[in-house]
Amino acid sequence: MEQVALTADQFSAAVTAVTSAFGDPTRREIYLFAREAERGVTAGEVAERFELHPNVARHHLDKLAAGGYVDVAVERHDRPGAGRPSKRYRVTAKDMGLEFPARRDDLLVTLLGRMLELVPPDQADAMAEEVGFTYGRSLASSMAPGEGHRSFQAALHAVADALTAHGFAAHAEARPGSMAIISEHCPFGDAAVQHPVICAVDRGIVRGMLAGLYGETVPHTDASRPQGDEVCVTSL
Numbered sequence: 001m002e003q004v005a006l007t008a009d010q011f012s013a014a015v016t017a018v019t020s021a022f023g024d025p026t027r028r029e030i031y032l033f034a035r036e037a038e039r040g041v042t043a044g045e046v047a048e049r050f051e052l053h054p055n056v057a058r059h060h061l062d063k064l065a066a067g068g069y070v071d072v073a074v075e076r077h078d079r080p081g082a083g084r085p086s087k088r089y090r091v092t093a094k095d096m097g098l099e100f101p102a103r104r105d106d107l108l109v110t111l112l113g114r115m116l117e118l119v120p121p122d123q124a125d126a127m128a129e130e131v132g133f134t135y136g137r138s139l140a141s142s143m144a145p146g147e148g149h150r151s152f153q154a155a156l157h158a159v160a161d162a163l164t165a166h167g168f169a170a171h172a173e174a175r176p177g178s179m180a181i182i183s184e185h186c187p188f189g190d191a192a193v194q195h196p197v198i199c200a201v202d203r204g205i206v207r208g209m210l211a212g213l214y215g216e217t218v219p220h221t222d223a224s225r226p227q228g229d230e231v232c233v234t235s236l
Contacts, residue, residue, distance in 0.1 A: 026050060027060045028164075028171040031091070032184055034061075034070060035169070040090030061089045068092060121197070128200035129207070136208020155214035156181065156236070159206055168202075168232075175235065181206060183232040186225050196226035206234050 033049060034041045041049075047057040064070045070089040119127070139162055156172040160181050163170035167187035173180050183202070192198045203219050210217045219236050223229035 026052075027063060030057070030060050031064055031069060032169065032171075034064075034089055035091045035184075037090075040070070040073070040088045042086050042088055044086070058087075061087075065089060124197045125200045128197050129204035132201035132204020132206075133208035133211070134204075135201075136205040136210075137212050138208075139205070140209045140212025152214050153179070155210055158213055159209045162209060163202075163205070178235050180222070180233050180235040183234075186232060192224075193226045196224065199224045199226060199232070202232065203234055206236075210236075 030041075030046055030050065033046065037045075041061075043054050043058040043061055046052065046061060047054045050057065052060075061070065061072075065072050069092060071092050073088050073090065074086075153172070156179055160170040160172040163181065163183060167185060169184040170181055173182050186192050188198055188201075199221055203221050206219045207217060210219075217236050219234045221233070222235045223231060223233040225232055
């Protein structure tokens with residue numbers, strides 16, 4: 001089925017929806033917690049895991065449900081005196097993503113990786129990052145007017161939200177002396193493992209978006225799945 005490119009307004013609306021669902025750091029952690037639970041989670045389980053009041057945990061889960069990121073099912077207890085039914089929240093799809101103009105295409109990604117292998121490693125890395133940078137700048141320019149020139153921390157969270165919308169399941173995190181974007185999932189899949197140079201595209205997207213929303217930065221890839229790490233980490 002042919003994919004239709006989003007307009008600038010549609011893209012901004014999509015990112016706004018993701019920000020509403022994932023703008024709170026705790027809510028992002030709750031989503032990732034639910035994502036790893038095969039049967040889903042209850043508000044009580046989330047409250048215990050994150051040391052929250054059950055009502056606060058339920059608010060976060062309902063916010064994710066409102067955005068369509070988790071499904072809600074009523075779990076009834078058969079044993080007598082078990083109390084009223086509880087809600088169980090399950091992630092709708094682990095490969096969550098929105099339909100964006102440059103959505104990953106397996107063949108094109110593989111061809112990109114093989115093409116970059118034909119040039120010296122340093123040049124290939126620079127070329128891949130430049131591709132990501134150009135796309136990142138276009139993402140930033142497609143966001144609502146007035147969203148540029150924000151604080152570094154706010155810009156970084158906006159970048160993480162946009163990456164999540166592209167299927168990276170990303171969040172921003174403060175680290176000693178730096179900030180980092182942690183990506184729990186790679187939408188490039190096996191292609192990135194076979195052609196690690198593709199990771200430079202991700203780094204370029206981060207640099208490009210930050211250039212449009214904040215200013216020039218120098219991101220570094222500290223960890224990646226192709227290197228055997230559990231998550232991808234881009235530090236700034």
